[in-house]
Amino acid sequence: METSSFTTALLDWFAQYGRELPWRGISDPYGIWVSEVILQQTRIEQGRDYWLRFMERFPTVEALAAASEDEVLLQWQGLGYYSRARNMHAAACQIVEQGGFPRTIEGLRALKGVGDYTAAAVGSMAFNLPAAAVDGNVYRVLSRHYGIDVPINTTKGKHTFEAVAQQLLPENQASIFNQAMMDFGATWCTPKSPRCLDCPFAETCAALRTGRVNQLPVKEKKLKIQERHLTYIYIRHAGMTAVRRRPAGDIWQGLWEPLLIEDAPMPDLGCPLTLLAHDVKHVLTHRVLMADFYLAEPQSRPKLPDGYIWIKEQDLGDYALPRLIERLLERLPASK
Numbered sequence: 001m002e003t004s005s006f007t008t009a010l011l012d013w014f015a016q017y018g019r020e021l022p023w024r025g026i027s028d029p030y031g032i033w034v035s036e037v038i039l040q041q042t043r044i045e046q047g048r049d050y051w052l053r054f055m056e057r058f059p060t061v062e063a064l065a066a067a068s069e070d071e072v073l074l075q076w077q078g079l080g081y082y083s084r085a086r087n088m089h090a091a092a093c094q095i096v097e098q099g100g101f102p103r104t105i106e107g108l109r110a111l112k113g114v115g116d117y118t119a120a121a122v123g124s125m126a127f128n129l130p131a132a133a134v135d136g137n138v139y140r141v142l143s144r145h146y147g148i149d150v151p152i153n154t155t156k157g158k159h160t161f162e163a164v165a166q167q168l169l170p171e172n173q174a175s176i177f178n179q180a181m182m183d184f185g186a187t188w189c190t191p192k193s194p195r196c197l198d199c200p201f202a203e204t205c206a207a208l209r210t211g212r213v214n215q216l217p218v219k220e221k222k223l224k225i226q227e228r229h230l231t232y233i234y235i236r237h238a239g240m241t242a243v244r245r246r247p248a249g250d251i252w253q254g255l256w257e258p259l260l261i262e263d264a265p266m267p268d269l270g271c272p273l274t275l276l277a278h279d280v281k282h283v284l285t286h287r288v289l290m291a292d293f294y295l296a297e298p299q300s301r302p303k304l305p306d307g308y309i310w311i312k313e314q315d316l317g318d319y320a321l322p323r324l325i326e327r328l329l330e331r332l333p334a335s336k
Helices: 003-017 029-038 044-057 061-066 069-076 083-098 105-109 116-127 136-146 155-168 174-187 206-210 313-318 323-329
Strands: 226-237 240-245 259-261 273-283 287-296 308-312
Touching (some): 061 083, 136 155, 240 313
């Protein structure tokens, strides 16, 4: 394996084409950590704006730890995968209790929600620890360049790619190498329509040489996507509406929603229901949600199921909502 030539070519490419990002060049582990958590399931264009707003609202790990979970979820609203925000809040409390950020991979890995990739990314960029950060971009670049067809979503694949990336890591340049790999995979060696013709590795890329660019990396068959049907009823009475916080053990834990009817008959709320939306599709990782949305405007307050509370309609924006609920509320007519 031509370790030095690959690494040298990658760093040369990065010096010319690396992206300018607001968290680049900083050594603050908190700012780096926040960026990595946001970008786990978020496009960088959207993630940049969220990072700036999040850092303005919670400029230090102490500020994040001191906030309530509701405050954190509200700032996270629209990013999805809300367990990231809950874990980050819990980890911030851990960090403050410990007196600061851990400075070892093992210490970082012990934080709530921090996996191997995030620990390596933060450790290398903040503390120059010699750890290769392996994400989807890295899997793609290495599998194509070296012709590795071990499935990336297996234990063997994970260990294989981590070993290759670690071997390529230049001495005392872990931070720049990891950022270069991320950028190259995200902007050049992309999943579709990679820039093979002007790629610095065109002559050494096994996938290009054997015509397998579109076949690599290999991934084992995914789980079957499940469909779930939800019915939401927005109750409007005297400037008030009913919401509940979603429980643990299901999607959107800790977020708020209007009256939900799932696998149950429609309730009698003492008034007709107006259908505002039918079969609104919302796609999650392993399931597809189909939602109906109704408006109920009873003359008197109906009895609510356990867990629901009355709030002022004008205060609804103070509650963190799933993106699907935001989309449904866009169909809501103004109060008369």
